[in-house]
Every structure is written in structure tokens, then in C-alpha cells.
Amino acid sequence: MTKPIDNAKLDRIVAEARRAAEQREQGYRERALKMYPWVCGRCAREFTRVNLQELTVHHRNHDHDYNPPDGSNWELLCVYCHDNEHSRYIDHVRGAGYETAADGPATGNPFADLKAMLNRGK
Numbered sequence: 001m002t003k004p005i006d007n008a009k010l011d012r013i014v015a016e017a018r019r020a021a022e023q024r025e026q027g028y029r030e031r032a033l034k035m036y037p038w039v040c041g042r043c044a045r046e047f048t049r050v051n052l053q054e055l056t057v058h059h060r061n062h063d064h065d066y067n068p069p070d071g072s073n074w075e076l077l078c079v080y081c082h083d084n085e086h087s088r089y090i091d092h093v094r095g096a097g098y099e100t101a102a103d104g105p106a107t108g109n110p111f112a113d114l115k116a117m118l119n120r121g122k
Contacts, residue, residue: 042081
């Protein structure tokens with residue numbers, strides 16, 4: 001018999017992880033925003049205080065715990081370019097685009113009986 005899931009405990013764990021991530025992010029985010037112009041490093045979209053929440057700090061080596069004081073592991077990206085960068089990284093890690101075909105080539109011929117079908121209509 002399986003033990004019932006403790007949803008309250010899971011909620012506490014998730015909330016704590018989110019708080020820790022936000023706290024960690026605040027440190028390097030604030031430093032990066034002071035170091036770099038508020039422009040997306042990919043699409044060159046410019047940001048102001050009004051829409052600054054849409055500008056994210058991307059870790060070039062994808063290690064969120066590597067935050068050198070000179071900011072060399074950071075780049076500012078808009079949320080769209082940041083999502084795209086992480087999607088491309090995930091595809092790269094999983095080897096997307098390099099899969100081998102599991103099935104052989106198609107062998108069906110959709111026009112195999114075409115002449116007979118056309119003759120039926122006469």
C-alpha cells in the first residue's frame with residue numbers, strides 16, 4: 001500500500017525553494033542591472049523601469065550558482081529570448097535533431113490502384 005502524499009509538506013518545500021531562488025536571483029539580478037545597459041542581448045529590445053520585469057539575467061554557462069563579481073557569466077535577455085535560449089540548450093543536451101529514424105522508409109504507394117479507380121468512373 002502506498003503512503004498518501006502530504007500536500008502541505010510539498011507546498012512548504014516548493015515555497016521554500018521559490019523563496020531561495022528569488023533571494024539568490026535578487027543578488028545577481030540587481031548587480032547585473034547596474035552593470036549592463038537595459039537592452040536584450042539577443043533582440044536588442046530596450047527596457048525602462050515600466051517593463052524591466054521582462055528583462056532577465058541569463059547565465060551563459062547555465063549554472064545559476066556561478067556568479068562571478070565581474071558579471072562574466074551573465075547576459076541580460078528579454079523573457080522571450082531567455083525562454084528560447086533555454087529551449088535550445090535543452091534540445092542540445094538531449095540531442096534533439098540528431099535522432100536516427102527508428103522506422104525504415106515508407107513502403108506504401110498511394111497511387112498503386114489509381115488506374116483501376118479512374119477506370120471505375122467510366
